[in-house]
Amino acid sequence: MAAMNSSDTKPERRRRGRRSPLASVALVLTGLLITGGAYALMSAAAPANASVDLSSAQSIQQGKKLFAANCATCHGLDLAGSSSGPSLIGVGAAAVDFQVGTGRMPLAQDAPQAEVKPRVFDETQTLQMAAYVASISPGPGIPASSNLTLTGDATKGAELFRINCAMCHNVAGAGGALTEGKYAPNLMNTTPAHIYEAMLTGPQNMPVFNDQNITPQEKQDIITALKTQNKDAGVGGFELGSLGPVAEGLFIWIFGLGAVVAFTVWLTAKGH
C-alpha cells in the first residue's frame, strides 16, 4: 500500500510542477544555518591562545610600534598623556589588557565613557602593547591564571560583591546608571581575567580595589560568585534581563495582561 501511495503522489507533484510551499522556507533555513554555522566556527577559531613573553625585548619592541601607530596620538609617544587622553605611566599591563582586550580602546568616539566593542587587536598584539606600557614604568600586571580558577568561596565573594560592587553594577551584575551618561556595565559576559584587571586598575569611573583592599583570594571569591550566579540565575526560568521589578512589571502589563485581554476578547467574540 505504501509503495502504491508514493508512486501515485510523485508523478502528481511533478505534473503540477510545484515544490511544497515549505521548500523555499527550508532552503533559506538551510542556507542560513550553513552560513551561521561557518561564521560561528571561524570566529570561534580566531582568537588563538597567544602566549607572549611580556619581558622579552622583542615583544616590547613590537608593542612600542603598535602603540606609536595606534595610541600615541592621544596618550603621547612618551605615555605622558595629552589633552585628549590620560597619562599611561604606571597603569601597568593589566590596564592595557583590560582596555584593549575588551575593545574599549582605541576609543571610537568622544563619549561619556569608553564602550565595549569588538576588539581591534588580537591577543598577541594586545599583550605586546601591554609589555611595552609595563616596560616604561611598573604597574599592576596581568593576573596569573592560578588566580582565575573559579575555585574561590562563592558565599564570601557574593557578600563582598554586594558590599563593594552592587551599588553600581547591580546585585546580579546586570549593570546600572552612573552620572552624566556614564554607567557601570553588565558583568555577565565579562571574562574572569577582565573582571580581575578591572578591580586592579579601576578603569573609567571604577575605583581601584588594590590587593590590600581586596586580597587576590577575595578577588577570586568575587569572580567565582559572579560566575556561579550566572550559571544559577535561571533556576526560576527566564530571567528577564535580571533587571528586577521594572522588567517584571512591564512583563505583567504587556504579556500577562495582554494575554488575559486577548482571552477576554476571544471569550466574548460574537458567533460562539
Add this chain to the structure above:
Amino acid sequence: MTTTSDTYNYDPTQPADRRQTGGVTGWASRYVDERTGISYVVREFGRKIFPDHWSFMLGEVALYSFVVILLTGTFLTFFFQASMAEVTYDGSYGPLKGLEMSAAMQSTLHISFEVRGGLLIRQVHHWAALLFVASIMLHMLRIFFTGAFRKPREINWVIGYVLWILAMAEGFTGYSLPDDLLSGNGLRIIAGMVEGIPFIGSWLEWLVFGGEFPGTAIVGRLYTLHILLLPAAVLAFIAIHLVFVVTHKHTQYAGPGRTNENVIGVPVLPVFAAKAGGFFFVVFGLLMAMGAFFTINPIWVYGPYDPSPVSAGTQPDWYIGFADGALRLMPGWLGGPGGVPMEFTILNTTYSLNILIPIVVLGLFIVAVMIYPFLEAWVTGDRREHHIADRPRNMPTRTAIGAAGATFYVVLFAGASSDLVATHFKLSIESVITILQFSLLLAPIAAYFIAKRICLALQKKDRQIVLHGYESGRIVRLPGGEYIEVHEPVDEYERWKLVSFNDYEPLMIRPNAAGRIPATERVRASLSRWFFEDRIEPVTSTELEVAHHH
C-alpha cells in the same frame, strides 16, 4: 398552629413516588434545597443577566488572580517562618552557604530550593499578585472612561478603590517578607518616608519597626497584616463589591434594544457561569505558565538583607513604582544647587520638604481618584441613574481628565525606572530625571488637550457618518464629468450606537430662593462650563429626517 404543616416542604402525606422523581439528582437537589432553601438563590441569581463585552471581564481577572493568590499563599504559609531570628544558612543553594541571615530569608530559600514545587508556587504567587493589581487598575480605567461610576454606582467605585489600596498594601507587605536585600532597601525607603514626617516621624518609625531600623520585629508584623488582616479586608470588600454588582445590575453599552431600564446579555446559568468558570482556569493556567517559565524576585541573587549594601537598579514592585518615582523626581534644591534647599531645620525640628511634598502630591492624587465620581456628579448636576456605559468619546472632558491622570501616573512610574531608562537608552540619568520632572507637570496637560481634541473629532466623525453615511470607497463619474464618492447609509443597528448618548449643556447660574447666587454655585457653573463648553450634540431625529431628504 393547625396551618403550620403547609410551611414544611416535606409532607409525609404525599405518596412516596411523588417525593422521589428525578432519580439521584432529583433526590440530592431536593435534599439540599429542603435544608438550605438554595433554589431561591439559584432562581434569582441564576437568571441574572450579564452583558457580553470583553471589557466587562477585567474585574473577573482581578477576582481570579486573588483566588490564585489565596491558594498559593496558603501553601507558602506552611513553610514560611516570619522571624528575624539570625540563623546560618545551610541549605542547598551553594553561593549562600554559611551566610548569616534571618529565618524569614532562610525559609524562603528553603521554599525555593528544597520544598517540592515551592519555587513554582512562590513565583505563581508573586506573578498573581502583580496581575491582581494590574487587572484592578485596568478595570478601574474601564469604569472611569465609560462613566460606569455614575449613580447608582458611586459607592461601589469607592469600594473598588479601597480594594486597589488594599491590594497595594498586600503587595507591599508581601514583597517585604523574604527579608532579602531588595525588599530591605524598599523598607528602608518607607522607614525614611515615615521619619520624614515632622514632629511625629521618628516616634512613628520606632513604633512601626519596634526600634531602630530594621529592628527584629518588622517581618513578623508585616506577616500578620499580610496573611490575616489585609486578606480578610480584601475578601470582605470583594463580597460587598459583588453584592453591589448584583443589586445594581451590570452596565451595558448603548445598542439596539438596550435601554437604561433593561440589561441585555446572557444569564448567569448556564452560559455566563460556564464562561466565567472556564475563564478562571484560563487565568490560573496563564499564571502557572508564567510561574513555570519566568523568574520573579530571585532572592537568592539578591542575598539576605544587610543595611549597608544598596544595589543599583533597586525598585519596588511596579504598583509602588509611582511612589518611588515621586521621591526620585522631587528636586532636593529648588532652583538647582545653590537655590533654596528642600530640607531645613527650624527650632530643632527638621522639615524634609523633599519627602513631604511627594507624600502630599501622592495623597492628593489618590484622593482625587476616590472622589472623582462625586465631583463629576456635582458639576453635571445629574441625579439620574445611569446604566448605559458611555463611549469615552462622548464625554470628552472626562476622558481628557482620565488621560491626564493616567499620564501623570505613568510619568511617576517612569521616574521609578529612571536609571534603567538611562542605561537602556544610553542617556544621561540627569537628563532623564529633568525631562521627567518637566513631563510630570506638562505631559498631563498635553494629554488632556490631545485626548479632548481626539474625542471631539471622533464625535464629529460619528455625526458625519450618521447624517451622511460612511465612505464606501466607490468613486462614480457623473455625466457632467464630476467625480463623487458614494456614501452608504449606516444601518439602523449601528446608528443606535452612534446617536444614543447623554448631552449635557453648561449649567446656567440662577439665583436661589433668597435671590442670591452663592459662591459655590459660581464655581460649579464655571466648572460646568469647562466640562461642557466644547461639545458635539448627538444627532436628533429631525436632523436625521432632513439629512435623508437630500
